[in-house]
Amino acid sequence: MSNETHPAVAELLARSHELGSDRRNTNYAGGNASAKGVDVDPATGRDVELMWVKGSGGDLGTLTEAGLAVLRLDRMRALVDVYPGEEREDEMVAAFDYCLHGRGGAAPSIDTAMHGLVDAAHVDHLHPDSGIAIATAVDGEELTRTIFGDQVVWVPWRRPGFQLGLDIAKIKAENPQAIGCVLGGHGITAWGATSEECKRNSLHIIRTAEAYLAEHGAAEPFGKVLPGYEPLPEAQRRERAAALFPVLRGLASTDSPQLGHFTDSDEVLDFLAREKHPALAALGTSCPDHFLRTKVRPLVVDLPGTAPVEQVVERVKELHAAYREDYAAYYDRHATPDSPPMRGADPAIVLVPGVGMFSFGRDKQTARVAGEFYVNAINVMRGAESVSTYSPIPESEKFRIEYWELEEAKLRRMPKPKPLATRVALVTGGGSGIGRAIALRLASEGACVAVADRDVDAAKAVAEEIGGSDRAVAVAVDVTDESAIVDAVAATTLAFGGVDLVVNNAGLSVSKPLLETSAKDWDLQHDVMAKGSFLVARETARVMIEQGMGGDIVYIVSKNGVFAGPNNIAYGATKADQAHQVRLLAAELGEHGIRVNGVNPDGVVRGSGIFASGWGAQRAAVYGVAEEELGAFYAKRTLLKREVLPEHVANAVFVLTAGELSHTTGLHVPVDAGVAAAFLR
Incomplete structure (x- = not known):
């Protein structure tokens, strides 16, 4: 053959x-x-x-x-x-x-x-x-x-x-x-x-x-522009989109967790600015390929783009409750004893005049494609209205397809989701070393990852290694810069709909004796690790609370947060600061379902950005060994006599966040091959 x-x-x-x-x-x-x-x-x-x-x-x-x-x-x-x-x-x-x-x-x-x-x-x-x-x-x-x-x-x-x-x-x-x-x-x-x-x-x-x-076709098939519904300037609408997205994602995830996609294309913004958009949106889409992905109709915010964000949030919550009631009524109107159970009453498409469209799905690609299909639907409505009147298929026919047993069978054939599916991870210092290993591992387990690093080219390389923009994006951030962190969190939110899993990994080290440690050395390390972790945790916790979906914050601390070693005052002190932030935030954020845990690595030489930047040579000098033998030296002094690699740290982050330890918070997990002096007491 x-x-x-x-x-x-x-x-x-x-x-x-x-x-x-x-x-x-x-x-x-x-x-x-x-x-x-x-x-x-x-x-x-x-x-x-x-x-x-x-x-x-x-x-x-x-x-x-x-x-x-x-x-x-x-x-x-x-x-x-x-x-x-x-x-x-x-x-x-x-x-x-x-x-x-x-x-x-x-x-x-x-x-x-x-x-x-x-x-x-x-x-x-x-x-x-x-x-x-x-x-x-x-x-x-x-x-x-x-x-x-x-x-x-x-x-x-x-x-x-x-x-x-x-x-x-x-x-x-x-x-x-x-x-x-x-x-x-x-x-x-x-x-x-x-x-x-x-x-x-x-x-x-x-x-x-x-x-x-x-x-x-008529020149204005969607009617005249409604005052106040015109598109906001780009910077303003994207800032507003980032503020609204976590709330919308949380509402759209009431029945099952969703990822999001934002679209502010000209087609969407013009449609939402016109007087006919509420009535046309209520008619829903028509082509089966469209409404299977967009649901029978979208949720449309009935406020102008200039309305205060707080007012839009409150109105969205009211509209979402009404949408769920309407969808349940739609199901009840058409369901028969043989119909599959209702799959969920949350919207797949949310339209906000002046701002744009938020689409949701079980993964980023599904969310993005749902938005693309609604743009198709807008184009269809424009064409039909330009020469006639838009008249989609009857609601009963839409139901026959949406709850078709053949469609249900197709859903049953889908593979089981990976452990971190639907979760959005933000990894600082993700461009190299431990951060890179964590980003790769989380992505391999189904998470969408924002690879955040001061070296944006390194972050882009890791994001490209993970895959396309449906799986990972690169985010430029200096964690010592408060406004840069705000921007990085906003960029992550606009990419995927919010944040669920944060890894505070960005770090550096300067190894010096006390008398040689300058205030600048001290400030630099505390700014990057203690202050930087605090700022990242604060801004991402804000998003998690707005989502109402819980979350995970993981600090990559160090054995040195517990163990007192020589010539290490600035690094050890800032790591101890990070270690206690874990406990403090676990106590504060638990009521929101946000778990905060830490990982304490030691001796991660191969692939480590910190060791490659001079820390390895400094520590080798302290211990009187050749730098190329430092990893083996650290391994010999452990209880297990094994060298620790970045991937081992990534494994611990995955275990803490994958769901099996759902009732664990405030924990520090040592990944040091066994250092008795660093045992937690």
Whole structure:
């Protein structure tokens, strides 16, 4: 059996990438494409007709061959003969498994029937804003005829599934002149005898719709600007967003913890400035891909952007309570005895006039994509309102999809979240040494990480090592600068929605005897570690309290916070200061569910920024050993005779914050391979 890519697959992937890389054509992970062709069945040696189609959950722009479902067309077409009817069409999804060729590749999506039953070698199903604008116009059928003539056929709304595949197959057969169709409330489908023709037909439908909207659309489809609802200046709205985000995230996490994403794009700000935005937002989104991610409708703050932040916070709390009641009523209106349980009544999208949009999800990517989908929805509403009246699918139909058993099954197949999933970590001194090891470990366990360091290039390198901006961001901060810490916490909040886990790791050391220690030496070390830790703890605790979700603050202290060694007065004293901050803050912040603990490392030579900066040479001189032997020297004097590495410190931070020690606060964990003189008493 050949491992070479089939020509039809190569064409399909190329077409998918071209279409999916342009968000005018389809949204992230939205739509699907297919190709049919002949290959040799290795079990018989005979030719067999196959269909390759994007599998469930993939993205066209980044689709790989592994993301394709592969089905035998003869068995796919034979399903028509056993189709039990629309009332039982969901049963057909399980039947796709009996049509798979070999191992079948990716799991077939709900749209597989559309691709398999339409008599065309290549089929695209896409969700372009321009196409959905026509599909959601109250007179969409008439608009489709006006814009496309008989080239594109209107299909009334029907939930995706086997029956929709039959409907489109019939339309294709009865309209040989047609190149595709507009699916009411949903999107478009196009076809072609070749991959190039299919792509050309898809783009013709999309670009023709765009051109019609541009030429015939009203100049202000969302109405006049409301006084006081205009976008605030950028600096002011981002400052306000950082102040509101922790409160909003805490409310959106009432049922389950969420991460957040902030968007203040022109589309969002203009929509929220216009008089029609409350009524249009209340109608909700229409395309299934949209409302599955944005929920049936957003929470809209009904105050101008100029309202005081405190007033907005109080109003948001009132609106959130009302939103939860309304969502529960929506569920009760449409749920049947067979419906899955209500998944949560919190909003996925919160709109604040003058400021922007806050979107939420189980991870940063989900939160970001939810926001992207709502921007798509705004574009759809703009297009529909510019030439007609926006008219999304009925609420009852939205419920049938949101609480579809097939969607529930998809959620059940998702992997178990990692221990630190949904948590936002801020690690100071994260650009090197122990801080880098902690940042990498927390990220590997599911946390989103803000890598904070005075050396922003080092922080960027660590953030890039972790992954893209959905997983980590670099934040420039000098922990001796109070305003810089405020800015760093705000940047972290804007990136992920708030802060849950803080590691006070930034540090340095100057090893000198008492008589050689200057006031400058003393002040520098206390400014960085004692004062810096206090300031970081204060600003992040402020966010945690506003979130109301608890949190963790971990101090990287030292054996020297307990043990008295020679020629170390400034460093040892400031580490003792940090050690007692742990106890003081544990006592104060416990009522907010914030746990404060410390880690006391010792002898972390390899990979340590402090030792590399001269501390290692100084300590080696104190102990009368060569600097390159210092790690081994420290190991020999421990009870376990083991060298301590940055990763061992990171392990302790993870254990303290991963949830198993949920009732532990005020603790200092030694990571020193056993130094009896530093045992806590």
